[in-house]
Amino acid sequence: MVDYLIVGQGLAGSCLAWQLLQRGKRVQVLDVPGNNRSSMIAAGLFNPITGKLMSRTWLAETLFQSLFDFYPQVEQNLNQKFFYPMPLYRPFLSVQEQNEWMGYSAQPENQKFIDHIHTTSVYGDQAHDAFGGLVIKQCGYVDVPVFLQSIRTLLVQQNAFAEDWFDETQLQHTPTEISYKHWKASAIIFCTGTSKTNLWKAAPVKPLKGETLTIKLNEKPKLIYNRGVYIVPGKENLYKVGATYETQNLSEVITEAARFELATRTSELLMLPFEIVDQNWGMRPTSPDRRPMLGHHPNSKNVIIFNGLGTKGVSLAPYFSAQLANWLTGSAEILPTVNINRFKALYSKS
Ligand SMILES: Cc1cc2nc3c(=O)[nH]c(=O)nc-3n(C[C@H](O)[C@H](O)[C@H](O)COP(=O)(O)OP(=O)(O)OC[C@H]3O[C@@H](n4cnc5c(N)ncnc54)[C@H](O)[C@@H]3O)c2cc1C
The missing domain is CATH 3.50.50.60 (FAD/NAD(P)-binding domain)
Known part of the structure; x- marks a missing residue:
């Protein structure tokens, strides 16, 4: 019993x-x-500022305090490594967006999660960031x-x-x-x-289908890049690119449309050449x-x-x-x- x-x-x-x-x-x-x-x-990405509108995630302070306690505690107890805190960089697309983020970053509840606002390109050798970008703190990934x-x-x-x-x-x-x-x-x-x-x-x-790509990069990204897609480190020189959000076509297969969408967005985000080595599909359990x-x-x-x-x-x-x-x-x-x-x-x- x-x-x-x-x-x-x-x-x-x-x-x-x-x-x-x-x-x-x-x-x-x-x-x-x-x-x-x-x-x-x-x-396995965690990021306190998310969504198309890039707003602070629901209960961000509580949830992120909890996850920053939880995963390292399990790691330590089990003598394993799966928790990788790492800043995330979101390039801006316009001066207007820069200005909006200057405003948001002045709000005390956002300061905890915003590391830096760059108004000029800083990672231009790796990503398209002509207008600079936002560096978000308390991000990273869990090797699930x-x-x-x-x-x-x-x-x-x-x-x-x-x-x-x-x-x-x-x-x-x-x-x-x-x-x-x-x-x-x-x-x-x-x-x-x-x-x-x-x-x-x-x-x-309700299932929400998502597809990801695994890409190979010859140069290591300096942080997690995220705009349209995210590029999350995997084993050695492999990176996970995701994800699509599909509510209608829930076919349990990978699709050419998702591959095209993810590859296009990756080219729009990264300066680095990449090779697609795998594609996968999954179903998120949503409410x-x-x-x-x-x-x-x-x-x-x-x-x-x-x-x-x-x-x-x-x-x-x-x-x-x-x-x-x-x-x-x-x-x-x-x-x-x-x-x-x-x-x-x-x-x-x-
Ligand atoms: C493409 C994609 C990318 C994602 N990226 C992220 C991300 O970067 N960050 C993030 O936070 N979340 C991400 N998610 C969402 C995240 O994966 C889900 O929120 C989470 O996995 C849900 O976990 P779960 O345990 O509820 O469900 P599941 O992982 O589906 O676990 C359910 C388990 O129940 C088992 N099960 C079901 N029925 C039975 C049965 N009858 N008998 C025995 N076992 C059974 C299944 O085998 C399964 O192992 C992503 C999801 C997808 C699809």
Whole structure:
């Protein structure tokens, strides 16, 4: 008997398993790692100023404090390396944009994240930045496959991981006990990303397809360049370029259109010659209001969900896995804006 049966070991399931173990809880995690189509595809970028409008991300101070504590703590405990803080550079396209950023940077809430505003080209040997650009602090990337593998190795050592594709027909649950195959637990937590389950069929998780390129560069970029696409370091001289955002065509294949879009944007951003060596696709688990979904099922208090990490799993998962673990262990409430019960109108219709 364990305390929690966790289904899914992407960013959500991995962070949550870690948080629960830290609180002295026993977990059993189920997944078939080769089936992951989100966390394993992610470039792993974290950046507090995002979006087309380049605004401070929701809860930026809280989330970034949490992630800067969380990943190094896991690294240290497991003696692994997957957290790479690094400044990010966004070239300006006009003098008007320079001036706008001068204004934003004077606002105290933005100062924490803005390192420097350049009004002339500084990285012109590597990127198109005739009008200078913005250097953003508290950015970087997590090597997500290494992070997931590190957590999985820990779970395997504790006999707490099984390669099993969860089959709902074999689940039995009462208000106090979960029984699935030979496992028994007090509660079950679904961290299944875009995979649909019957129990959670009314949870509005919508797939948002994304494609990335892997490119080879002969010269190392001085920081993370980001305009139209991001260029995030990978192994040796390989870099991840991403990403596309596709809500309509959710075909589970790479496309020529995405390759063209990403390659064009890379040429517009980089001065450096590049060679495309790979292309990949994935599905982000998004929610209608772009906030995560945490909490229990409307009909069963021991059937829990942690989902909806959308485009920002790396920065959302540390803080909200801690919040969920604290709620499960009775020491915190779930923020109303992320509580799954905000969608209860959908359940009453199903
Ligand atoms: C192209 C692309 C680029 C991205 N880039 C970034 C980025 O740079 N920065 C960032 O923060 N975010 C990025 N994201 C988003 C990020 O990947 C997601 O927010 C995050 O991965 C979601 O994690 P998750 O654990 O909820 O879902 P997933 O990673 O999908 O994990 C769900 C897990 O559940 C398992 N599972 C599902 N059903 C079952 C079942 N029945 N039985 C057993 N196991 C099951 C799956 O195998 C999977 O491992 C990107 C996403 C994509 C697609």
